[in-house]
Amino acid sequence: xxxxxxxxxxxxxxxxxxxxxxxxxxxxxxxxxxxxxxxxxxxxxxxxxxxxxxxxxxxxxxxxxxxxxxxxxxxxxxxxxxxxxxxxxxxxxxxxxxxxxxxxxxxxxxxxxxxxxxxxxxxxxxxxxxxxxxxxxxxxxxxxxxxxxxxxxxxxxxxxxxxxxxxxxxxxxxxxxxxxxxxxxxxxxxxxxxxxxxxxxxxxxxxxxxxxxxxxxxxxxxxxx
Amino acid sequence: xxxxxxxxxxxxxxxxxxxxxxxxxxxxxxxxxxxxxxxxxxxxxxxxxxxxxxxxxxxxxxxxxxxxxxxxxxxxxxxxxxxxxxxxxxxxxxxxxxxxxxxxxxxxxxxxxxxxxxxxxxxxxxxxxxxxxxxxxxxxxxxxxxxxxxxxxxxxxxxxxxxxxxxxxxxxxxxxxxxxxxxxxxxxxxxxxxxxxxxxxxxxxxxxxxxxxxxxxxxxxxxxxxxxxxxxxxxxxxxxxxxxxxxxxxxxxxxxxxxxxxxxxxxxxxxxxxxxxxxxxxxxxxxxxxxxxxxxxxxxxxxxxxxxxxxxxxxxxxxxxxxxxxxxxxxxxxxxxxxxxxxxxxxxxxxxxxxxxxxxxxxxxxxxxxxxxxxxxxxxxxxxxxxxxxxxxxxxxxxxxxxxxxxx
Numbered sequence: 001x002x003x004x005x006x007x008x009x010x011x012x013x014x015x016x017x018x019x020x021x022x023x024x025x026x027x028x029x030x031x032x033x034x035x036x037x038x039x040x041x042x043x044x045x046x047x048x049x050x051x052x053x054x055x056x057x058x059x060x061x062x063x064x065x066x067x068x069x070x071x072x073x074x075x076x077x078x079x080x081x082x083x084x085x086x087x088x089x090x091x092x093x094x095x096x097x098x099x100x101x102x103x104x105x106x107x108x109x110x111x112x113x114x115x116x117x118x119x120x121x122x123x124x125x126x127x128x129x130x131x132x133x134x135x136x137x138x139x140x141x142x143x144x145x146x147x148x149x150x151x152x153x154x155x156x157x158x159x160x161x162x163x164x165x166x167x168x169x170x171x172x173x174x175x176x177x178x179x180x181x182x183x184x185x186x187x188x189x190x191x192x193x194x195x196x197x198x199x200x201x202x203x204x205x206x207x208x209x210x211x212x213x214x215x216x217x218x219x220x221x222x223x224x225x
Numbered sequence: 226x227x228x229x230x231x232x233x234x235x236x237x238x239x240x241x242x243x244x245x246x247x248x249x250x251x252x253x254x255x256x257x258x259x260x261x262x263x264x265x266x267x268x269x270x271x272x273x274x275x276x277x278x279x280x281x282x283x284x285x286x287x288x289x290x291x292x293x294x295x296x297x298x299x300x301x302x303x304x305x306x307x308x309x310x311x312x313x314x315x316x317x318x319x320x321x322x323x324x325x326x327x328x329x330x331x332x333x334x335x336x337x338x339x340x341x342x343x344x345x346x347x348x349x350x351x352x353x354x355x356x357x358x359x360x361x362x363x364x365x366x367x368x369x370x371x372x373x374x375x376x377x378x379x380x381x382x383x384x385x386x387x388x389x390x391x392x393x394x395x396x397x398x399x400x401x402x403x404x405x406x407x408x409x410x411x412x413x414x415x416x417x418x419x420x421x422x423x424x425x426x427x428x429x430x431x432x433x434x435x436x437x438x439x440x441x442x443x444x445x446x447x448x449x450x451x452x453x454x455x456x457x458x459x460x461x462x463x464x465x466x467x468x469x470x471x472x473x474x475x476x477x478x479x480x481x482x483x484x485x486x487x488x489x490x491x492x493x494x495x496x497x498x499x500x501x502x503x504x505x506x507x508x509x510x511x512x513x514x515x516x517x518x519x520x521x522x523x524x525x526x527x528x529x530x531x532x533x534x535x536x537x538x539x540x541x542x543x544x545x546x547x548x549x550x551x552x553x554x555x556x557x558x559x560x561x562x563x564x565x566x567x568x569x570x571x572x573x574x575x576x577x578x579x580x581x582x583x584x585x586x587x588x589x590x591x592x593x594x595x596x597x598x599x600x601x602x603x604x605x606x607x608x609x610x611x612x613x614x615x616x617x618x619x620x621x622x623x624x625x626x627x628x629x630x631x632x633x
Contacts, residue, residue: 058546058626079550086548097543097630101244111547113233159547 004067005167005198006032006055011064013050013221024050025061026221034166037189037199039209042218048202049171051218055200056089056169057081069166086114090160094172096152098144104131104155105140111163130158134188150181157188161197168192170201174208186211234553238560241537242568252529253569255522256606260573263515263602264594265580270508271598272591277504281497283420283429285361287460288494289326289467291453291474294487310449311488316354318477319455325466327458330357331450333440339389339433341404341413346392350383350406350433352440353454360456363434368400368415376436379443383411387419387430409443411435463494512598519602522569523609530562530617541621542629555622562614563607570606574599 013025024047032038042048053059054066057073060081066073069088076084085091098107108127112118131140134154144152153173160168170189174182186208193199201212209215217224242249293310316331323329333352338345357363358370371382383404390399390413399413420429441447457466467490474488534541541554577599581592 053627056546079552082545082548082550085546091546093630097539097546099540099543110544113230114544114548114550114553116230163548 003033004031005034005036005069006030006200007065007067009065011054011061011066013047013054013059013061024221025054028064028221028223030216030223032167032198032200034198035193035196037193037211037213038201039212039215040200040202040218041204041206041209041215046218047221048218050221052169052171052200052202055167056091057085082114083116086111087117087163088166090157090163090165090168092153092156092160092168092170092173094175096144096149096156096176098152098155098159100144103141103143104136104147104158107144107155108159108162111159115163127158127162130162131155133161134158148181149177150184153177153181153185154188157185157192161192166198168197168199170199172202172204174203174205179207182208230553231556234557235560237557238564242561242564245533248529248533249565249568252526253565253572255525256519256566256569256609257522257573257576259515259519259522259609260570260602260606261577261580262518263512263605264574264577264598265584265592266511266515267508267598268577268581268592268594269584269590270504270511271595272593274501274504274508275593276591277500278497280421281493281500282362284423284493285454285456286493287456287458287463288360288492289455289457289463289470290491290493291455291470292489292491293452294485294489310451311453312448312450315474315477316450316453318473319453319470322473323455323466323469325457325462325469326455328356328360329453329455330354330360331437332357332452332454333437333445333447334451335407335440335444337407337444339393339404339406340408341402342393342395342397342399344393346389348386348389348431348433350435350440350444352435352437352444354437357434357454360454364418366416366418367398368413371414371436376438379438380436381409381411381439381443382414382435384415384417384434385413386417386432386434388428389431389433390416406433406435407444460494463492467492515602516605519605519609523566523613526562526565526610527613527617530558530614531620533561534558534617534621537621538624538629538632541624542626542632545624545626546630551622554624555618558618558621559611559614562618563610566606566610566614567603570603573606574603 008028008030011025011028012023015022015024028051040048040051050059054061061074064074068084071084073081073084099110105124105127108130109123112123112126128137128140131137134157136151136154136158139147139151144155147155174185177185182205189199189201190211201208203209291311311331313331316329319326319329330353334349335352336347336349338347354376355370355373366387368384370384371380375382383406385393385399393399393404394402398416400415402413404411404413417430417434423429437450441450455466455470457463470490471486475486478487480487544554577594581594584590584592
């Protein structure tokens with residue numbers, strides 16, 4: 001069990017819009033071993049994003065079991081899930097989601113500030129090291145608008161890494177990037193994976209999925225075997 | 226709560242205010258106006274209260290005025306002084322026996338035509354003792370007061386009120402000049418400082434003061450004193466002093482227990498209290514008008530904060546996604562509101578000071594800023610910030626991160 005990053009059994013999620021119940025996940029069983037790099041594919045509406053949100057503790061499942069690093073996420077309260085997001089999960093989004101008025105360094109510092117396990121330490125140094133890890137040590141004081149798409153995504157990856165999470169979740173990380181930059185980003189993911197970081201990424205692009213050690217296909221809220 | 230986390234959240238609040246300087250200033254404008262109007266209006270209230278109190282003090286401090294009673298014969302009331310007037314015996318009794326009364330002076334009232342400096346004027350002449358000057362807070366513009374020697378010798382010396390001095394001698398110093406009061410020659414030994422109008426509109430400077438013996442024996446040829454002015458050593462002794470006076474005068478007039486007082490005692494402080502109370506109510510009224518604008522300013526803060534929350538939905542989503550708790554977001558937005566309103570409070574205090582200085586130098590208003598009004602309006606501004614900042618902050622902290630992140 002110690003090797004298990006994620007273990008899900010019979011996980012369901014329904015969205016209720018007015019009187020209509022829309023089932024998004026209809027019984028997900030998933031086990032992710034530490035150090036895996038997994039690509040999740042599927043048509044839109046198949047439940048990929050919902051699954052990612054639940055794995056990332058941004059959303060809660062209706063029923064089933066979900067263990068992250070052996071912690072039963074379903075039984076945590078709101079503050080505890082916030083802390084899980086902060087320390088155990090790194091998010092990378094399609095649209096980067098950086099604070100546009102803050103520098104790259106300030107963006108990367110953000111998760112450190114909300115980290116309650118650390119006493120006052122030098123945020124700047126840790127954030128700078130994270131930026132160095134993604135090859136942006138010469139762009140630390142640039143604002144997002146002054147950076148290219150690929151660079152912005154690297155800042156987002158540095159932000160995701162800064163609290164040393166066990167899992168990196170990437171929702172279409174290359175969706176807004178050209179193919180050359182996409183390849184660069186995927187190489188970065190592979191590098192990080194070699195440093196024993198578990199990576200889950202959602203993608204439409206079979207070229208990207210090729211980098212994964214395992215590819216999951218989702219159809220109508222279920223993982224196709 | 227992590228202390229360093231709190232500091233960082235406060236830094237977020239400050240930097241977001243700094244990045245939106247214009248909007249922050251406009252948001253605070255309501256508080257600025259509110260705080261300054263509370264302070265200015267209550268300063269005007271306090272100022273006029275101080276003016277009124279000053280004016281009352283010209284009448285005399287801790288003053289008790291004893292009037293003679295009235296006779297009531299067959300249902301026809303003859304008015305004050307018709308029955309029993311005072312004699313100097315009453316004054317002496319008070320002086321020797323009333324322990325709480327520190328000063329006492331007979332007042333012998335007369336009047337008539339006064340000739341001097343080639344002009345003439347009709348005025349009132351009050352015969353008093355030297356205690357009178359202290360009782361009534363009388364000060365001199367020129368010359369000296371008369372003395373006990375002058376009183377004993379029934380000297381024909383006179384102190385002129387400002388109005389009388391002006392009517393007879395214009396702006397000259399009349400000290401040493403001769404005047405005639407009802408054809409009796411007097412020497413002017415001084416001029417009293419201006420007191421202005423009394424509260425009933427009577428000119429307190431249209432008067433001549435002379436030794437009571439002179440007025441009583443030389444001008445009136447009488448033996449009765451028209452009234453007695455007395456004052457207690459402290460304001461607290463005033464009512465006890467009043468009952469002492471009553472006891473002594475009843476004994477002096479040989480009144481049996483069944484008989485009513487044949488005199489009345491007026492307490493100046495009672496009048497003062499009423500007037501002070503009135504102006505206090507006015508100050509409070511002015512301050513509450515200011516508070517309403519402070520309240521309106523608070524609603525302005527709430528509006529802008531609500532807009533700001535909508536505008537920054539994505540930022541909030543990002544913060545939640547990287548691990549901010551709801552309480553972290555709540556604190557960030559509440560502290561933004563508090564900082565804005567305290568900033569407005571400081572500017573408001575500054576503006577109030579400037580306006581007060583301008584009012585005092587260029588208008589007839591007299592404004593007096595009190596420390597309390599600054600403190601109260603400042604605290605109130607902070608409370609307004611918390612109160613009206615809380616709802617938008619709560620809204621921000623309850624945002625669903627998934628929806629918030631989708632927001633562009």
